[in-house]
Amino acid sequence: MDNGASSYRRFLDGDDEGIVEIIRDYKDGLILYLNGYVNNIFVAEELMEETFVKIVTKKPKFTEKYAFKTWLYTIGRNVVMDYLRHHKRMADTPIDDLEHCLVEEESVERSCLREEQKIALHRALRKLREDYRQVLYLTYFDGFSNADAAVAMNKSRRQIENLVYRAKQALKTQLEKENFVYEEL
Amino acid sequence: MKSYREIADSVFARREQYVIAQRKKKQLVTRVTASVGSVALVSLAGIALLRSDAFRETPPISDGGATTTTTHIPTEGEDTTTTTVNTTVPAPTTDGGVVAPTTTATTVPTTAPSKTEPPKTTATTTAPTKLLITGDEPDDYGADCFGDESPKFRYGEISPLLKEAMEKNKDANAIYAVLVAVCPRFDQASAMDEMNKAVEEFKATDEMVQLAEQEKWGEYHNRVTNFKVEYGINLANLEVDALAKLSETELFDLVADAYSKPSDEVSPIVLTLHMYSYRASYFYSAVLSADAINELAERGTYMFWLDSPDTINDVYNDSGYNVDE
Numbered sequence: 001m002d003n004g005a006s007s008y009r010r011f012l013d014g015d016d017e018g019i020v021e022i023i024r025d026y027k028d029g030l031i032l033y034l035n036g037y038v039n040n041i042f043v044a045e046e047l048m049e050e051t052f053v054k055i056v057t058k059k060p061k062f063t064e065k066y067a068f069k070t071w072l073y074t075i076g077r078n079v080v081m082d083y084l085r086h087h088k089r090m091a092d093t094p095i096d097d098l099e100h101c102l103v104e105e106e107s108v109e110r111s112c113l114r115e116e117q118k119i120a121l122h123r124a125l126r127k128l129r130e131d132y133r134q135v136l137y138l139t140y141f142d143g144f145s146n147a148d149a150a151v152a153m154n155k156s157r158r159q160i161e162n163l164v165y166r167a168k169q170a171l172k173t174q175l176e177k178e179n180f181v182y183e184e185l
Numbered sequence: 186m187k188s189y190r191e192i193a194d195s196v197f198a199r200r201e202q203y204v205i206a207q208r209k210k211k212q213l214v215t216r217v218t219a220s221v222g223s224v225a226l227v228s229l230a231g232i233a234l235l236r237s238d239a240f241r242e243t244p245p246i247s248d249g250g251a252t253t254t255t256t257h258i259p260t261e262g263e264d265t266t267t268t269t270v271n272t273t274v275p276a277p278t279t280d281g282g283v284v285a286p287t288t289t290a291t292t293v294p295t296t297a298p299s300k301t302e303p304p305k306t307t308a309t310t311t312a313p314t315k316l317l318i319t320g321d322e323p324d325d326y327g328a329d330c331f332g333d334e335s336p337k338f339r340y341g342e343i344s345p346l347l348k349e350a351m352e353k354n355k356d357a358n359a360i361y362a363v364l365v366a367v368c369p370r371f372d373q374a375s376a377m378d379e380m381n382k383a384v385e386e387f388k389a390t391d392e393m394v395q396l397a398e399q400e401k402w403g404e405y406h407n408r409v410t411n412f413k414v415e416y417g418i419n420l421a422n423l424e425v426d427a428l429a430k431l432s433e434t435e436l437f438d439l440v441a442d443a444y445s446k447p448s449d450e451v452s453p454i455v456l457t458l459h460m461y462s463y464r465a466s467y468f469y470s471a472v473l474s475a476d477a478i479n480e481l482a483e484r485g486t487y488m489f490w491l492d493s494p495d496t497i498n499d500v501y502n503d504s505g506y507n508v509d510e
Contacts, residue, residue, distance in 0.1 A: 016197065023196070024189040045186065052196045057203045 004068035019056055029142055030076050036134040037080045047083055051076040070148040077152060124174050132167035139164055380416055387412050
C-alpha cells in the first residue's frame with residue numbers, strides 16, 4: 001500500500017484520483033481514531049469527511065517530516081477539536097441510536113482491524129479513559145511510533161511515553177477483569 | 186456507512202460549493218472595496234474642491250493684495266524732473282481688519298541739469314474712500330433691501346472708520362440695533378402692539394388651535410417664537426427700506442437721538458434682530474459719511490447695549506423673545 005504521500009502529491013498536481021485513494025486507504029482508521037474523541041461512530045464519520053474536505057479545499061502543505069498518516073491524523077484531530085469546541089455540551093445519544101452506533105462501529109472494526117483478537121482488544125479500549133484510548137489506538141492499531149503519536153496528539157514525546165505506560169496498565173487491568181488472554185499482544 | 190467512492194464524491198461536491206462561495210465572497214469584497222473607494226475618492230475630491238478657491242466669489246490676490254502702479258513721465262526738454270506715481274492699495278487682512286493706506290511723496294533731484302536723468306517725484310496717493318473688508322457674506326436679505334435705489338451701496342465695501350467704530354464698540358450687532366432703534370416706527374408701544382396683535386391672529390389659526398388642543402406645547406411655542414422672529418424681521422426690513430430713503434443728515438440726527446434714549450424705550454424687536462448686524466454695517470457705509478460714522482462711534486459709549494453684552498442679554502431675555510428656544 002502506498003503510504004499516501006505520493007497520492008497526495010498527485011492530488012496537488014491536479015489528479016483528484018489521488019485523494020480518492022487516500023480516502024479509500026485511511027478512512028476507516030481515521031474514523032476509529034476520531035471515534036476515540038467523540039465516542040459516536042456517526043459523528044466520527046462526519047468528522048472524517050470534514051477532514052478530507054479540509055484537505056481538498058485548503059490543500060495544506062505536507063513536508064514529509066512525519067509519516068503521511070501522522071499528518072492526516074493531526075488534521076483529523078484539529079477537526080475534532082474544532083467540533084468539540086463548538087459542541088462542548090455533548091448531547092446524549094438516544095438508546096436506539098446507541099445500539100445502531102455499536103453495530104456501525106463493529107462494522108468499521110471488522111473492516112479496519114479484521115483480526116478477532118484485535119477487535120476484542122479495541123472493544124476493551126472503549127472502557128478506558130479518552131487519552132488512554134487514543135494513544136493505545138494509535139500505537140497498537142495504527143502502528144504509530146511514540147514520536148508520531150506525540151505529533152498527532154499534540155503532546156511531547158515524554159508525555160506520550162508516560163501516557164502509553166499508564167494506558168497499558170489500565171488496559172491490563174481491564175482485560176484481566178474480562179478474563180482476556182493478552183500475553184500475545 | 187458510506188463507501189469510499191461516496192465519501193470522495195461528497196468531498197468533491199463540498200469542494201465545489203466552497204469554490205463558489207469563495208468566488209462570491211471575493212466578488213463581494215471587490216464590489217464593496219470599489220464602492221468604498223469611489224465614495225472616498227469623491228469625498229476627497231469634494232473636500233479638496235471646497236478647500237480650493239473654486240467656489241469663492243472674490244479670487245485671491247496672489248501678491249498679497251498690494252497693487253502698485255508706476256508711471257514714468259518723461260519731461261526731457263521741458264522739465265527737469267521725472268515724476269513717478271506709486272499708488273498702493275493695501276490688501277484686506279484675513280482677520281477682517283483693514284490696513285490704513287499709506288502716502289509717501291519724494292522728490293529726487295537730478296545729478297545733471299539736462300540730458301541726464303531728471304529729478305523724480307514719487308507720490309503715493311490715498312486709496313479711495315472705501316476699502317474692502319473680508320468676512321462672510323450676509324445671508325439675510327440686506328442687499329435686496331437696498332436694491333438699485335441705493336447707488337452708494339456696494340456689497341463687500343465698508344468704511345474703515347465704521348470698521349474702527351465697530352471694533353471700538355466690540356459688538357457689531359449693537360450697531361444694527363441702533364439702526365433699527367432709531368426708526369420712528371420702532372418705538373416700544375407701537376411695535377409691541379402691532380406684533381402682539383399679529384401673534385394673536387396667528388394663534389387663532391386652525392393649525393395652532395389644533396396644536397393647542399393636542400397639547401403639543403413644545404411645537405406650539407416654537408411656532409409662536411418663530412412667528413415673532415419672522416414678523417420682527419419683516420418689520421425691520423420695512424424700516425431699513427425707509428431709512429435708506431433718508432438723507433445723510435436725517436439719518437445722522439436719528440441715530441444721534443437714539444444715543445440719548447433710555448434703555449426701556451428700545452423695542453424688544455431690536456434685540457430680536459440683533460443677529461443681522463452685517464446689513465447694518467453695509468447700510469452705514471452706504472449712507473453715512475466716514476466722519477459721521479466716526480462721530481457716532483465716539484458717542485457709542487453712551488449706548489447702554491454697547492457697554493456690556495450682558496446688558497443686551499438681560500434685556501433680551503426679559504423681553505421674552507428668545508429665538509433660541
